[in-house]
Amino acid sequence: MAMKKKPAHAAPAARPPRPSKTKPATGVAPGYLHGYSSDEQDRLYKQARFLEKSVYEHIDFSQQHQVLEVGCGVGAQTEILLERFPQLFIHGLDASEAQVKRARNHLASHLSSNRLKLDVADALHLPFEEDAFDGAFVCWFLEHVQEPIEILREIRRVMKPSGTIYCNEVLNSSFYVHPYSPATLQYWFAFNDHQWNLKGDPFVGAKLANYLMAAGFQNITTKNLIHHYDNRAPKQRAQFIEYWINLLLSGAAGLIEAGKVTQEIVDEMEQELERLKDDPDAVFFYSWIQAKAQAF
Numbered sequence: 001m002a003m004k005k006k007p008a009h010a011a012p013a014a015r016p017p018r019p020s021k022t023k024p025a026t027g028v029a030p031g032y033l034h035g036y037s038s039d040e041q042d043r044l045y046k047q048a049r050f051l052e053k054s055v056y057e058h059i060d061f062s063q064q065h066q067v068l069e070v071g072c073g074v075g076a077q078t079e080i081l082l083e084r085f086p087q088l089f090i091h092g093l094d095a096s097e098a099q100v101k102r103a104r105n106h107l108a109s110h111l112s113s114n115r116l117k118l119d120v121a122d123a124l125h126l127p128f129e130e131d132a133f134d135g136a137f138v139c140w141f142l143e144h145v146q147e148p149i150e151i152l153r154e155i156r157r158v159m160k161p162s163g164t165i166y167c168n169e170v171l172n173s174s175f176y177v178h179p180y181s182p183a184t185l186q187y188w189f190a191f192n193d194h195q196w197n198l199k200g201d202p203f204v205g206a207k208l209a210n211y212l213m214a215a216g217f218q219n220i221t222t223k224n225l226i227h228h229y230d231n232r233a234p235k236q237r238a239q240f241i242e243y244w245i246n247l248l249l250s251g252a253a254g255l256i257e258a259g260k261v262t263q264e265i266v267d268e269m270e271q272e273l274e275r276l277k278d279d280p281d282a283v284f285f286y287s288w289i290q291a292k293a294q295a296f
């Protein structure tokens with residue numbers, strides 16, 4: 001077996017409430033455009049359940065025992081992992097105290113059952129010895145960091161040889177809607193541009209294999225997970241567009257504050273997408289990337 005190299009640290013009436021339009025995005029993780037409001041924390045739980053089928057269809061931690069989840073946020077994915085893989089012990093980390101506090105409340109029963117630990121930590125400096133985990137999981141996380149390769153290298157440092165990592169990340173250039181929706185596209189460009197300027201990466205999904213290789217992982221595979229809704233599935237199409245509106249609005253306060261969009265553009269974008277939900281010819285397309293790799 002190859003020796004593991006140890007790096008030197010390197011329906012409108014029934015619609016759920018929308019995020020506040022005025023609260024500024026705040027937080028400890030630089031580049032985190034969604035912010036840490038309780039609305040946003042709630043959205044993460046809904047998002048995880050809404051996307052659960054596609055995120056977890058190909059994830060298999062049935063042979064793992066100690067999994068590290070980095071950027072665990074409010075524990076929305078942690079909860080699903082604990083449910084799906086009853087043998088797992090999970091150590092979840094997030095840079096934000098507010099997220100970890102919410103996760104601790106939400107997952108109190110799991111914490112007391114000794115299957116879970118949650119801590120505040122920066123992913124660049126993981127508070128673990130080498131070979132501590134046989135699995136690792138990140139979801140919608142690397143898009144928010146400045147140094148993805150260094151973080152992946154640090155995750156590899158604390159993984160056992162042959163440990164499995166799954167990375168689930170966005171590829172925002174894949175977004176397409178029909179009919180043509182100019183305010184939505186303007187908003188989307190501003191959303192991604194803002195994230196890029198905050199030193200995040202809204203296109204990181206396409207680069208995952210390169211980054212995993214650079215960080216020293218092997219046996220890397222990637223899957224394109226596609227959400228393509230048209231007249232074949234109008235109900236799902238409407239549900240996904242509703243989810244998407246909430247995702248877009250999660251960045252609205254920060255975008256307005258940064259002068260990237262006006263409230264008018266936000267309102268027009270929302271109206272366009274509301275119309276799309278009921279348009280009998282609408283098309284919605286979005287793809288993200290799931291990478292799997294092994295530590296060596």
Ligand SMILES: C[S@@+](CC[C@H](N)C(=O)[O-])C[C@H]1O[C@@H](n2cnc3c(N)ncnc32)[C@H](O)[C@@H]1O
Pocket residue numbers: 029030032034044045048070071072073074075076077093094095096099121122123124138139140141144145
């Ligand atoms: C979009 S949330 C995703 C949370 C969770 N993975 C999920 O899918 O619900 C991204 C999280 O990454 C955290 N984060 C950003 N930079 C970080 C860093 N350098 N170290 C640890 N966590 C970080 C943020 O605080 C935020 O909670």
